[in-house]
Amino acid sequence: MTESSVHPALWPAPHATGAVDATVTVPGSKSVTNRALVLAALAAEPGWLRRPLRSRDTLLMAEALRSMGVGIEEGVGPDGSGEAWRVIPAGLHGPTTVDVGNAGTVMRFLPPVATLADGPVRFDGDPRSYERPLTGVIDALRVLGARIDDEGRGSLPMTVHGSGALDGGPVAIDASSSSQFVSALLLSAPRFNQGVEVRHTGARLPSMPHIRMTVDMLRAVGAQVDEPETGGEPNVWRVSHSALLGRDLTIEPDLSNAQPFLAAALVTGGRITVPDWPEHTTQPGDALREIFTAMGGSCELTERGLTFTGSGRIHGIDVDLGEVGELTPGIAAVAALADSPSTLSGVAHLRLHETDRLAALTKEINELGGDVTETADGLHIRPRPLHGGTFHTYDDHRMATAGSIIGLAVPGVEIENVATTAKTLPDFPQMWTGMLGA
Template sequence: MDVGNAGTVMRFLPPVACLADGPVHFDGDPRSYERPLHGVIDALKSLGARIDDDGRGTLPLTVHGAGALDGGPVSIDASSSSQFVSALLLSAPRFNQGVEVRHTGSALPSMPHIRMTVDMLRSVGAQVDEPESGGEPDVWRVSPSALLGRDLTVEPDLSNAQPFLAAALVTGGRVTVPDWPLRTTQPGDALREIFTAMGGACELTERGLTFTGTGSVHGIDVDLSEVGELTPGIAALAALADSPSTLRGVAHLRLHETDRLAALTKEINGLGGDVTETADGLRINPRPLHGGTFHTYDDHRMATAGAIIGLAVAGVEIENVATTAKTLPDFPDMWTGMLGEPSGAVGVSSGALGAPAARRGV
């Protein structure tokens, strides 16, 4: 299985592979070899799995599936990625003893993603005990059980809306994203609050989300530990703002598709910006920017960050914008189509953000 550089795939599927009847080999892009998998690999080994990774704790690796896994209690340090926890929980109902995952490290990043995992498991009948509903701190328990088939409404990926909402903020325009859920556990929903604080206004109705900008972007001091994937787009806006910004709580981004903190610092500064990397984030002092090449490092969110800056700065060229295909295959056409509108509101077509708002049988 070639996972490319997809963290979700490389972490969520090895536990599933333990339930297969035979070996499953995982490989990926060169950058995937640098991304940590030890939390999942070590946990599965302690739960009874046989995994060959030559002790690296990274790809490539082979899971020797035996058709079942004992499961039981396991302690992991998931401070580098909440995906370590979600990966074990998602397959746990099929483990003979279920699983008890105990996080032993420092603060967990991206907690909303674990909440999404728990909500999804419960929606199909799994019994989950977790800290936020009165359980033991930093401990998640999933009992072995059969899961129930049901129809699900797949929400659009709200984080994919970020560059389009940012476009309204930068240009003083208006963008409507249909099917934005009225209630959701997606961390991308934080865009409404963050972008409002940066100078826009939003209206959420049953039709979707309409966001309006003024053409003026304000700096922000914000903890992004729960919504780290939004950092590149927010950093791009901060470079165009009328006051300094501090983005905190995202040290774990150094282990994403690329070292996003280093990449954002280098690329924005390469256009004349003033970005300083801190221990857990970025400090951004707005300066007049000029054109140049914005490198993406094969990272889809770096590409969309460059596109945001290009709305306000002439001559910005995005190197390898095709990397956006990882999560938004139609991004270049959607972006140019939006900019081609003569005036007034620009709509993001229904279903364009990664999943149509339709009923799907599971």
């Protein structure tokens, strides 16, 4: 093991000397790419994914599906218009081992797929992946007829003993720790013999936009879905057994990964344009238009994309982020630079993400001179003058981008292991310095 892998190099976060003014092309959505890969792998015919995200999480998903027999060819689209992946469904099989890294979508979406494989599929990953909850998926799959060996942990590592099919049917789960438990079951449900009826029985269900994304993408490939948003029973989703269509899908830009760049406009009083921002989307990142406007900016959505402009002032905010929890680190970073206090609520589930994001944000902002306190379900942030120092990331990509936002306004901030941004946003350091004209 090299010295740099033990003590990842510190990256001096660029300090802005004036207002930013740039166009930033954001790569494709991780959430859409990984859902699209699963649905294409389970389809009855080949399909295309155009402009997919190439990042650690999506490459782990693609390699896992390949290991179970799915053909995924990387190249250009049929009309030669940019990068595209050709997904060729095949009979799923084991034995194989899936490396989930620390990707929630891989560790949760693929065990239901593995039940349809002929043979055992072992799941393993980064040390942190062992601490992330999987009980909702494991218990539900057992109720639906699967055989899973997790030695009673309710977490990784584990082996799914695929039998080539799964009965499916009704199941009740507590998905209050992750909406991915629901999405995981819905994505594979058309291939279950009886489909599935998923009933959420716990407390508030977080990140509902991600479930809406799953439902919309299922319908786009021909699945029949009954869900609360369209008059169904509250907290109940039903997916019928059916064949899935192979589609030609263009992946939207990842709006959550646009967050640090929009924040740069807010922090520096500048202007950022993100091309191809969709007019209608289920991505949680679309909420940034409203949230960052309330914090002092303004935005305009045109055919070219979204242009966000900072006013030169940052206001505190009292906001429930329960549906868009992944935006919390970037919002907390901006709030630490505001002219009034902020309260971010509805995000207790962030303690179970890539790291305990609430504890990590509190510690790192406070060590730069901030005044952040944890609440039962979020953070209270009182702005104070900040100073330079090391901002630790805990192998969490959104911690790295949060520290970079603060570095725009605070000289001397150094980001530990900025390379962790490769999880969802490859080339972030180069994109960041390019935005600043460096």
